[in-house]
Amino acid sequence: MTGLPDHATLTALLAEQFDALAELVADLPEQQWRTPSPLPGWTVFDVIGHVIGTESMLLGEKPPARDPQTADVDVATLPHVRNEIGKFNEIWLQRLRPLPGTQLLDRYRDVTGRRRAALAAMDEAAWLAPGPSPVGEVPYARFMRVRLFDCWMHELDIADALGIAVDEGGARGDAAFAEFAQSLPRVVAKRGGAPAGSLITFEVTGPLARTLYIEVAERARYVPAPTADATATVTLDSGLLVRLGGGRVNPEKVLERVTFGGDAELGHRIVRNLAFTI
CATH class of the missing domain: 1.20.120.450 (dinb family like domain)
Incomplete structure (x- = not known):
């Protein structure tokens, strides 16, 4: 990233x-x-x-x-x-x-x-x-x-x-998303409260589809492939993800557009606390 x-x-x-x-x-x-x-x-x-x-x-x-x-x-x-x-x-x-x-x-x-x-x-x-x-x-x-x-x-x-x-x-979206995604591990751990030892998977669909694996240890970081089953999986469209991270939408109003796997309570907490941009 x-x-x-x-x-x-x-x-x-x-x-x-x-x-x-x-x-x-x-x-x-x-x-x-x-x-x-x-x-x-x-x-x-x-x-x-x-x-x-x-x-x-x-x-x-x-x-x-x-x-x-x-x-x-x-x-x-x-x-x-x-x-x-x-x-x-x-x-x-x-x-x-x-x-x-x-x-x-x-x-x-x-x-x-x-x-x-x-x-x-x-x-x-x-x-x-x-x-x-x-x-x-x-x-x-x-x-x-x-x-x-x-x-x-x-x-x-x-x-x-x-x-x-x-x-x-497209290329602009890919480069912009790369900048956005650089902050996600910190947001997941600090704002979303993902505990040490957890693995959070984002299954991102839509025009910027990709799978993101975030491992939380002493610090949260991306890993290229999961080393264990995901603690929580969050599946959502790329446009919704960036709008949540940008604080453009109220997460309570869009939760039905997100699919949660594993620890659903943790997944909900992460989605409710994704907003981080200035």
Whole structure:
């Protein structure tokens, strides 16, 4: 789960992901830009605005000046803001919300175009250099896989908000899922309470079908093949798994879409506590 695509491949996948987001909103009437998304407090407009803010920050740019005709909201008081990243996101959104959707899309295309050029121009030393990221001090290459995962999840957010089906598989989905899956062993042990000595099997169906074996010892880790019978088996669609991990759905409302084997009580506890993304 830790292997990263090479520089050219990951840069191309990010470029494709930027394009996929733009295509989703390209023909939206203004009213639909303001459709609530699965993310608390955010509309479709805000999801695209968030990507603009993050990619602009990576280019060294600051938020635009606040429109004096809009209220100056203390973003720290918003109920869905829980950390400094949340504050950063909301400052950008506060500054962008006065724009119509068409202008936001123009801005999105501009900044993502400049970002893909910057990524393509990076040398290997910079690409592999460690630095800060939402998952700690990691090589820039890993940070960009995090960016791919974030943007891929936001494609699902917008699609779900608009009631549109998108292709959740393919190379972009595989790379994004690899980033998502890297956190699953820790989540299973720490949040789900899987005990030491247990083996948890995820039978993942759907567009990103695979079987994941997580062994819990001093620390939880993936194993290539089971060394014993699974303590608990959880079978569910890949789209549901990532939405649970992203905190996009209430687990109590989707338990009927999950099949449990072995220790069903443990399996239920794991599924109820999968949400881990920022």
